[in-house]
Amino acid sequence: MRLPHPRGPVSAAVIDALGHPCPYPLAVPPADGPVDGIVHDEDLQLALWTCYEMHYRGFDGVDDDWEWAPSLIAVRGALEERWLAGLRLLAPPVEVEPDAVPSALAELVAADDGPSLAGFLQRKATLEQFREFVAQRSVYHLKEADPHSWGIPRLEGSAKAALIEIQVDEYGGGRVERMHSELFRDVMRALDLDDDYGHYVDQAPAVTLAVTNTISLFGLRRSLGGALIGHLAAFEMTSSLPNRRYGNGLRRLGGDATATRFYDEHVEADAVHEQIAAHDLCGGYARQHPEAASDILFGATACLAVEAEFGRYLLGRWESSPEPLSRTA
Amino acid sequence: MRGDFELRTQSGEVIDGGRGTVALCRCGLSAIKPLCDGTHKVGGFHASGGDRER
Structure with a gap:
């Protein structure tokens, strides 16, 4: 993947530095001010996304040693503090007894009143809108499951076994043709989209990057381990029904069984x-770490809140302008 | 359902559950019975016996 195009002073400083061999001086303008609406902060979300990407696949021509460069870690840490503060505003604390974590997660999901992106895609979306949805989602789905895998070495016992059981399935049980990220490539190819990793990052608005930045933040900070598994639980608990709708929407638009398999498999x-x-991973972890019960709920609430922002963004965009996105060529 | 099991239709044909651990439909609303597709949440189904009985 190529380095993305900067969207402001912070992302410009980070992207410029990464263009040089490490070490290289990296100075970032100090950021302060309110953190509400930070989910739509183009400069911050892209800068953070770029910092995180050094821990995944990196960028073409970028020195991989930047991954642990103290200057880049310092920038990331400062951005994370603001992003985390913004997430805490989006996802107010929920008090919960450790034994009640699975039922509290179910209640949270049942009470979710995010916009029905799935209903729109099932019944109304044009082919071009469905393609845009898939292009936006590719920023996450082409590394589907990877951010939650950061949790594996941080867990132990039954909670670890539960996460492994989920992740093994995400990675197709070790068969590349069943890996969810590969199934997503089938969706992209069927819609004549470019399935190169990271291809649509430059066209992804802040809120799309924020979806992945949320999981990377929780995954890469061991202190947020409870939030990471709570996020995964909310992800999984709000997946079967929307994915059936996505699949039906794609069938309505002419998608064949190969194209819709990603969605059908997720149902x-x-x-x-x-x-x-909910039960083995989060319930098990809450029994091991009773003090982390509210962290689990924070991660789940944050997941639903950022997803709702993403849904509102796309539905709002389609309402106001039918033109496809083209931020940069 | 987790462990050593085999799913069969009423006429005895083996059902491929697709993975080692499967969720079975208890509410009767699933479109992919005998497997669960999450529709119980729409139907407002509640299992008797609490969380662990599933």
Whole structure:
């Protein structure tokens, strides 16, 4: 993947520095001010996304040693503090007894009143709108499951076993043709989209990057381990029904069985994963770490809140302008 | 359902659950019975016996 185009002073400083061999002086203008609406802060979300990407696949021509360069870690840390503060505003604390974590997660999901992106895609979306949805989602789905995998070495016992059971399924049980990220490539190819990793990052608005930045933040900070598994549980618990709708929407638009397999697979797989995630993973972790119960709920609430922002953004965009996105060529 | 099991239709044909651990439909509303597709949440189904009985 190529380095993205900067969207402001912070992302410009980070992207410029990454263009040089490490070490290289990296100075970032200090940021302060309110953090509400930070989910739509183009400069911050892209800068953070770029910092995180050094821990995943990196960028073409960028020195991989930047991953642990103290100057880049310092920038990331400062951005994370603001992003985390913004997430805490979006996802107010929920008090919960450790034994009640699975039922509290179910209540949270049942009370979710985010916009029905899935209903629109099922019944109304044009082919061009569905393509845009898929292009936006590719920023996450082409590394589907990777951000939650950061949790594996931080867990132990039954919670670890539960996360492994989910992740093994996400990675197709070790068969590349069943890996969810590869199934997503089938969706992209069927819609004549470019399935190169990171291809649509420059066209992804802040809120799309924020979806992945939320999980990377929780995954890469061990202190947020409870939030990471709570995020995964909310992800899985709100997946089966929307994915059936996405699949039906794509069928309505002419998608064949190969094109819709990604969505059809998620209907079945995530009905299983949601049980494992709520009861074995989060319930098990809360028994091991009673003090982390509210962190689990924070991660779940943050997941639903950022997803709702993403849904509102896309539905709002389609309402106001039918033109496809083209931020940069 | 987790462990050593085999799913069969009423006429005895083996059902491929697709993975080692599966979720079975208890509410009767699933479109992919005998497997769960999450529709119980729409139907307002509640299992008797609490969380662990699933």
